[in-house]
Amino acid sequence: MKVLIVGGGGREHAIAVSASKSGRVDKLYCAPGNAGIAQIAECVPIGAMEFERLTDFAKEKEIDLVIVGMDDPLAGGLTDVMEEAGLRVFGPRRNAAVLEASKAFAKDLMKKYHIPTADYRIFDRAQEALAYLEHAPLPVVLKADGLALGKGVLICNTLQEAKDGVKEIMQDKKFGDAGNRLVIEEFMTGREVSVLSFVDGRTIKTMTSAQDHKRAGDGDTGLNTGGMGTFSPSPFYTEEIDNYCQEHIYQATVDAMAAEGRLFQGIIFFGLMLTDKGPKVLEYNARFGDPEAQVVLPRMKNDIIEVMEACIDGRLDEIELEFEDNAAVCVVLASGGYPLAYEKGYPIAGLERFAGKKDYFCFHAGTKFSDDGKIVTSGGRVLGITACGTDLREARQKAYEAAEWVSFTGKYMRHDIGKAIEEA
Secondary structure (H helix, E strand, C coil), X not given: CEEEEEECCHHHHHHHHHXXXXXXXXXXXXXXXCCCHHHCCEECCCCCCCHHHHHHHHHHCCXXXXXXXXXXXXXXXXXXXXXXXXXXEECCCHHHHHHHHCHHHHHXXXXXXXXXXXXXXXECCHHHHHHHHCCCCCCEEEEECCCCCCCCEEEECCHHXXXXXXXXHHXXXXXXXXXXXXXXXXXXXXXXXXXXXXXXXXXXXXXEEEEECCEEECCCEEEECCCCEEEECCCCCCHHHHHHHHHHHHHHHHHHHHHCCCCCEEXXXXXXXXXXXXXXXXXEECCCCCCCHHHHHHHECCCHHHHHHHHHHCCHHHCCCCECCCEEEEEEEEECCCCCCCCCCCECECHHHXXXXXXXXXXXXXXXXXXCXXXXXXXXXXXXXXXXXXXXXXXXXXXXXXXXXXXXXCEECCCCCCHHHHHC
């Protein structure tokens, strides 16, 4: 079969690697892809938001399955457009992708269906938000309602920080239209855990757990980013916690979306906080996490195409997800200055070191080919260096070893990805 992946980041590279291992895939395309994906798929220069061009290409090439990896096209309704054209698509329709596209929608859904989450208020006007903050307990969390590349969340420890945050999100529009509405949340403490899941509208099957590191600097300091690294599984995600979440969070969310007439078929990413009052939902995403996909998918035994098709056909109950009894750690190599200003176009050396090596993966996030055919940097997050090991300690050691194989001007990484496991 012919498969088209929509997107061009590290998540899409991880999906492409998994799809390329399926015995059912004869031809793999990716739009727009990147220099790493180009090693295993034919990349086509079509942007993820060019719905008409993507649909025309898929019809012309007689694509059997389209996998939408990114949040923006899902929120914009790419699945709806392609399905109307008779294409088979993995990824939620627009009315279900709102689970990620609007934090206000997600919070109201959880409140209505008694899914545990932080207390919150929603504001459409900056002045009302500022008035509320005068009496709100601190610290407090400010969230831009819409999609903001994983960066539209501010944790404010003082009233002045919170006021500045409201101005930044709602008045200065740092995150564009995503900040037209604002969610102000109670600050929760505890361990963060990410759990990805396949959903067919009624049935949900969760994958192995992971934990992301959002802050730019070691020790969880600095600005929020799209993610500087991750590990899987989380030693803090116990069987007892999983049993609770399966009933009160995972299935409850799928049932709530179905009850609202928003049948969800695709990936639901559950961002959880393990509080002293039990697990609570921090956020939902309507697609694979990035870089969570880079540690979860290399551990999955299943044929990813078979699982995705089961989701589309509403027969996920026939699938039993299986994962290797091992661990994985991903260290993101970023461009100096990320997530603010950074330069692009620097040649990347050492990529050949990964060829033929078992348990080592170099997922490209922000790369492209230069005019003379060299692989160069083209984004803030450049590469996701992933390694698998018998346990998290070994995987972490191997990932940092492999991170030193690669070099480029301005290369930056955190040095404490997965360090929390040593405290477990």
